Amino acid sequence: MFQSSYIEISKSALQHNINFLKQEIGPDVQLSSVIKGNAYGHGIEPFATLAQQCGVNHFSVFSADEAQRLLHVINQPATVLIMGYLDNAELEWAIRQELEFFVFEQDRLLAAAKTAKASGKKAIVHLELETGMNRTGFEENALEEAKAILQEYEEHFILKGICTHFAGAESMQNHERVTRQLQLFREQVTKLKADGFTAAQLHTASSAATISYPQSRMNLVRVGIMQYGFWPSPETYSYYMSQREQKHDPLHRLINWKSHVMSLKHVAKGDYVGYGTSFQASRDMVLAIVPVGYSWGYSRSLSNHGHVLIKGQRAAVSGIVSMNTLTVDVTDIPSVAKGDEVVLLGKQGDQSITVASFAELSTQLNYELLTRLPMNIPRLVVA
């Protein structure tokens, strides 16, 4: 079946980024590939398969359903860590599958203890500490309870990790808060150690912290956005580049979102194009209709603002983006024909439509834009 659009995922770009990240963190720090949010829109299944081929053997997901999707496609031994949502009813499954998971409240910890005891298999847990993000994590006063549970059910747990998450390491604005979090984390780890609770892996860093706070890397880094070739923020990119000699972006984007010209339309000067009157032809024009609209995640706010690439040239979105189509101006691009490739996001020739430009215009963060790429657009792996 022909699809109105598809998303290409580049294997060589991923290999390049993984190599870069591994080189950056060195051999003593483990890389966990964060694939929540449908692998930041790249598709858990194709992405994880590629990541394994590129030497990744540790994955972090948000929830049990993502872990399940991952387990279906991995074909080499890998560690799977659930960082967020896991219903108590799913604990037995998770423990049986030897999945690792965050514990950040007494309820889950106790349920895990009881489930592990009943199933005769150890729960492999990462104790998440509250250090200032105020999302999930044991607060200091709740740690007493947690320690009591860990102690009581000692033989049913492997305390694999102790971890926390920063409240915005991608912005210097949060510098004080992040530094404070790091300090609190260290203090709490020290106290836990004094009480006999140690873990093989201490981890706190996401992409931004990995770059901007190398001291936060510890034993493992949980890297999401950078594997896909994007920086957590322009600030993180500038910071990284300011430390280096080389002046080119060390990351490569994996994603190219493509469609094709569905139909061509000639309009006369003065005609309105699309819904309403927001676009009036300033001259006789040739328009290309592309079978992608906001129902496919192409934001309506890109109406009269966005660009696509056709024949290696930029073509402006003309008129309102509709549910299933958008219209672009190809008047100045010679001999555009039905079926010609259209790049919505990514490269064509030496031109590119970056997520940043796309996201800025549609006021989305690159994270948001990527993860909102609909699941039902097919993902194709390319070299």
Ligand SMILES: *Cc1c(COP(=O)(O)O)cnc(C)c1O
């Ligand atoms: C999403 C997430 C990460 C990865 O963040 P990036 O900025 O994409 O690298 C790491 N840790 C936790 C707990 C997360 O939720």
